[in-house]
Amino acid sequence: MAGDERRSETGRGRRGFLKAATLGSAAAVLRPSTLVGQERNGRSLGGGVGGYGERSGFESTLRRVRGSRYEQAAGSLTPLQDLNGTITPSALHFERHHAGIPDIDPAEHRLLIDGLVDRPLVFSVDELQRMPAVTRVYFVECSGNGRVKWSPAEPETDAQAAFGMTSCSEWTGVPVSVLLREAGVRPDASWMVAEGADACRLTRSVPLDKAMDDILVAYGQNGEAIRPAQGYPLRLLIPGWEGNISIKWLRRLQLVDQSYLTREETAKYTDLMPNGEARQYTFVMDSKSVITRPSGGHRLDGPGFYQISGLAWSGRGRVQRVEVSTDGGRSWSEAQLQGPVLPLAHTRFRFDWSWDGSETTLASRCIDESGDVQPTRASLIAVRGTQSSYHNNAIQGWRIGRDGTVENVDV
Numbered sequence: 001m002a003g004d005e006r007r008s009e010t011g012r013g014r015r016g017f018l019k020a021a022t023l024g025s026a027a028a029v030l031r032p033s034t035l036v037g038q039e040r041n042g043r044s045l046g047g048g049v050g051g052y053g054e055r056s057g058f059e060s061t062l063r064r065v066r067g068s069r070y071e072q073a074a075g076s077l078t079p080l081q082d083l084n085g086t087i088t089p090s091a092l093h094f095e096r097h098h099a100g101i102p103d104i105d106p107a108e109h110r111l112l113i114d115g116l117v118d119r120p121l122v123f124s125v126d127e128l129q130r131m132p133a134v135t136r137v138y139f140v141e142c143s144g145n146g147r148v149k150w151s152p153a154e155p156e157t158d159a160q161a162a163f164g165m166t167s168c169s170e171w172t173g174v175p176v177s178v179l180l181r182e183a184g185v186r187p188d189a190s191w192m193v194a195e196g197a198d199a200c201r202l203t204r205s206v207p208l209d210k211a212m213d214d215i216l217v218a219y220g221q222n223g224e225a226i227r228p229a230q231g232y233p234l235r236l237l238i239p240g241w242e243g244n245i246s247i248k249w250l251r252r253l254q255l256v257d258q259s260y261l262t263r264e265e266t267a268k269y270t271d272l273m274p275n276g277e278a279r280q281y282t283f284v285m286d287s288k289s290v291i292t293r294p295s296g297g298h299r300l301d302g303p304g305f306y307q308i309s310g311l312a313w314s315g316r317g318r319v320q321r322v323e324v325s326t327d328g329g330r331s332w333s334e335a336q337l338q339g340p341v342l343p344l345a346h347t348r349f350r351f352d353w354s355w356d357g358s359e360t361t362l363a364s365r366c367i368d369e370s371g372d373v374q375p376t377r378a379s380l381i382a383v384r385g386t387q388s389s390y391h392n393n394a395i396q397g398w399r400i401g402r403d404g405t406v407e408n409v410d411v
């Protein structure tokens with residue numbers, strides 16, 4: 001099969017293609033009339049150019065805006081089931097806000113670095129853009145992503161509803177370590193308090209080790225300025241950790257000698273365990289994967305070949321392996337990983353499958369380079385109970401009905 005595909009790409013695989021077609025290929029058989037529909041559009045001059053591009057008018061995928069008990073919607077979900085590759089288009093990056101999106105003039109915006117430093121510093125956005133920068137691909141995931149899996153599966157839940165609070169971008173910015181060395185870190189500093197310029201002044205305590213390791217003050221996303229909903233003009237980007245701590249609209253980094261026990265690390269973003277104690281500072285996002293095609297809401301068009309495809313990621317480093325089950329978790333086979341496999345980034349996996357038309361369940365599980373294996377829902381709940389809201393990385397199942405419908409199911 002793979003050999004036939006390779007020959008097809010070089011134009012010498014016609015025999016292989018025809019053979020595949022007779023076995024029940026996804027493609028329609030070629031007829032002489034195939035181009036007629038395209039000719040009907042005529043040969044009049046096409047559309048003109050524009051200053052800022054738009055997608056085809058035939059494309060309609062959207063972020064789904066999450067309902068809120070408040071007047072203003074506070075979040076939106078990435079339509080993972082409609083995306084290709086690994087990069088989330090900036091316009092489809094999920095959103096989560098705690099006090100709306102501030103409208104910030106970058107010429108007025110400043111970043112203050114103070115506290116336990118030798119030299120407090122203030123940077124304008126222009127001044128930050130003069131500093132040594134790096135560009136890296138990282139996912140950002142809300143720790144509440146997968147929250148629906150704390151409850152038994154509802155058939156109509158799709159990939160977007162279950163997992164749409166993760167997105168992956170190419171981020172450009174200045175390493176925090178560069179800025180902190182410029183300010184001079186005093187020996188008694190052990191935490192960094194990061195504060196946003198939104199109305200709630202969202203504030204989180206960040207361990208200094210991580211700050212000196214790989215955290216960025218980012219101003220670029222997928223080649224252009226960060227979108228307002230993602231923190232324009234500056235955001236903290238903390239790779240692999242729960243999204244809430246990557247403070248958007250960043251305006252202050254204060255070095256301190258302890259965690260500041262802010263609202264977002266006490267009342268929220270903690271995990272209540274069965275014994276009544278709460279896990280706190282659960283920063284790292286565990287290994288996770290989801291099949292995005294086919295997934296909930298899709299409908300298979302009869303038996304035959306389908307390439308199963310999905311996303312895997314881990315806050316502990318690279319995805320080492322993804323396994324796919326096409327029999328409800330009874331057996332597992334290794335999927336192909338689309339390279340390059342980057343640490344702390346979405347990784348695309350693919351698995352060739354021929355559906356025989358019978359009812360079955362598809363599932364995937366991620367194993368990361370630390371050895372962390374994505375658990376079943378039952379084994380996760382056996383340890384964590386069901387009082388948590390955050391950090392659910394249970395295996396996702398999709399039941400394929402005889403009629404080709406795809407529904408959410410627990411594995």
Ligand code: CO
Binds near residue numbers: 242269281282283284
């Ligand atoms: Co957490």
